[in-house]
Amino acid sequence: MKAFAYVNPATEKEAVAALKIDGIAMPLGGGQDLLARMKDYIDSPDRIVNVKGLDATVTATPDGGLKIGSAVKIVDLAENAQVAALYPAVVAAAGEVGTPQIRNQGTVAGNINQRPRCWYFRNEEFVCYKKGGSRCFAVNGENQYHAIFGNDGPSHIVHPSSLAVPFVAYGARFRVVGPNGEREVPAAEYFTMPTLQNVLKENVLDDEELLTHVILPAPGNVKHGHYEVRYKQSHDWPLAFATVVLMMSAANGTTGANGTSGNTIRSARVVLGAVAPVPWRSRPAEEALAGKPLSEATAALAGEAAVSEAKPMSGNVYKVQIAKTAVKRAVMRAAGIKTV
Numbered sequence: 526m527k528a529f530a531y532v533n534p535a536t537e538k539e540a541v542a543a544l545k546i547d548g549i550a551m552p553l554g555g556g557q558d559l560l561a562r563m564k565d566y567i568d569s570p571d572r573i574v575n576v577k578g579l580d581a582t583v584t585a586t587p588d589g590g591l592k593i594g595s596a597v598k599i600v601d602l603a604e605n606a607q608v609a610a611l612y613p614a615v616v617a618a619a620g621e622v623g624t625p626q627i628r629n630q631g632t633v634a635g636n637i638n639q640r641p642r643c644w645y646f647r648n649e650e651f652v653c654y655k656k657g658g659s660r661c662f663a664v665n666g667e668n669q670y671h672a673i674f675g676n677d678g679p680s681h682i683v684h685p686s687s688l689a690v691p692f693v694a695y696g697a698r699f700r701v702v703g704p705n706g707e708r709e710v711p712a713a714e715y716f717t718m719p720t721l722q723n724v725l726k727e728n729v730l731d732d733e734e735l736l737t738h739v740i741l742p743a744p745g746n747v748k749h750g751h752y753e754v755r756y757k758q759s760h761d762w763p764l765a766f767a768t769v770v771l772m773m774s775a776a777n778g779t780t781g782a783n784g785t786s787g788n789t790i791r792s793a794r795v796v797l798g799a800v801a802p803v804p805w806r807s808r809p810a811e812e813a814l815a816g817k818p819l820s821e822a823t824a825a826l827a828g829e830a831a832v833s834e835a836k837p838m839s840g841n842v843y844k845v846q847i848a849k850t851a852v853k854r855a856v857m858r859a860a861g862i863k864t865v
């Protein structure tokens with residue numbers, strides 16, 4: 526590993542200042558992704574900036590939502606009672622990340638900003654688009670864990686963050702600080718589809734910027750469901766997973782303004798993970814759910830609709846069925862119907 530400097534800032538301001546150097550500086554959370562990339566010679570920063578000292582709290586916001594600090598550990602998110610009460614899909618996703626050791630070490634910002642797991646990207650021998658090369662080895666290579674949506678290229682990664690998916694589904698905003706001050710970015714716009722111009726990155730963060738908070742709005746009258754499918758249940762990234770957030774027309778047992786029952790879905794957010802270069806919002810599934818009663822039959826329709834536009838690669842057709850099932854079962858969980 527190349528020698529590097531280590532900086533331990535006490536404040537956001539110091540952390541941002543420490544990222545500005547003549548060379549490459551990178552923030553360090555729990556280090557599980559960054560240090561692995563350094564050991565594999567994928568990244569060789571001149572300086573790493575420890576950001577575990579930034580905000581590690583979960584606080585209520587005036588509008589009834591929550592503000593989650595970037596340094597909150599995944600285990601603490603998974604065990605937080607306020608998060609569980611308002612955003613159960615976040616707790617479900619956090620509780621299934623990797624293993625207890627990974628959840629104990631990993632931070633919210635590190636999880637959101639982790640780099641792709643594509644095995645060509647992780648092997649220094651393969652200089653693909655994401656490392657400044659001029660081809661994607663997955664196209665004619667081993668692509669069984671790659672994208673089934675958004676496959677226009679040039680890269681066919683799936684976004685690796687489990688937390689990003691419920692954050693997008695709940696309409697979170699990400700607070701970012703940099704040399705020019707702070708800004709808030711909707712989670713859905715933080716992650717970027719690959720183009721030849723931006724393929725070296727997966728999000729809108731500039732090199733000298735930091736993600737400091739995830740701000741979740743008050744959920745309102747919603748039902749929530751989350752479902753993940755893994756190859757190895759003990760530890761692994763999911764093969765496909767889904768968060769659904771259903772805005773209901775009225776509270777259970779009551780009648781909505783237009784005469785709809787409390788079991789009618791007014792509108793829905795359906796977001797899939799591990800299927801596309803970004804957390805993938807499925808408009809066809811959302812349309813299939815809107816105006817319908819929340820039932821197993823509606824869940825099946827949403828699953829079908831969710832994969833209607835899938836474009837799998839040569840080795841990952843099997844993921845289409847898994848994605849369909851994940852959406853169906855996430856909706857069933859929102860309905861309180863038992864799933865396996």
Ligand SMILES: Cc1cc2nc3c(=O)[nH]c(=O)nc-3n(C[C@H](O)[C@H](O)[C@H](O)COP(=O)(O)OP(=O)(O)OC[C@H]3O[C@@H](n4cnc5c(N)ncnc54)[C@H](O)[C@@H]3O)c2cc1C
Pocket residue numbers: 551552553554555556557558559560576595599621622623624627630631632633634635636637638639640685686687688730734735736737760761762763
């Ligand atoms: C066997 C295994 C199974 C796993 N399964 C899953 C899974 O199911 N789901 C899942 O989501 N993940 C999974 N992971 C990945 C793991 O959860 C992530 O590596 C971890 O969450 C990263 O968090 P960290 O704090 O250690 O990140 P770090 O390694 O410290 O940072 C990751 C990246 O984020 C950047 N970064 C860190 N903090 C900030 C900040 N504040 N602002 C901007 N950039 C920042 C770093 O520079 C780095 O590029 C798995 C890992 C392993 C080894």
Ligand code: SF4
Pocket residue numbers: 641643644645646653654655656660661662663664671679680681682
């Ligand atoms: S999918 Fe992306 S990261 Fe993987 S080889 Fe292709 S360009 Fe590289």
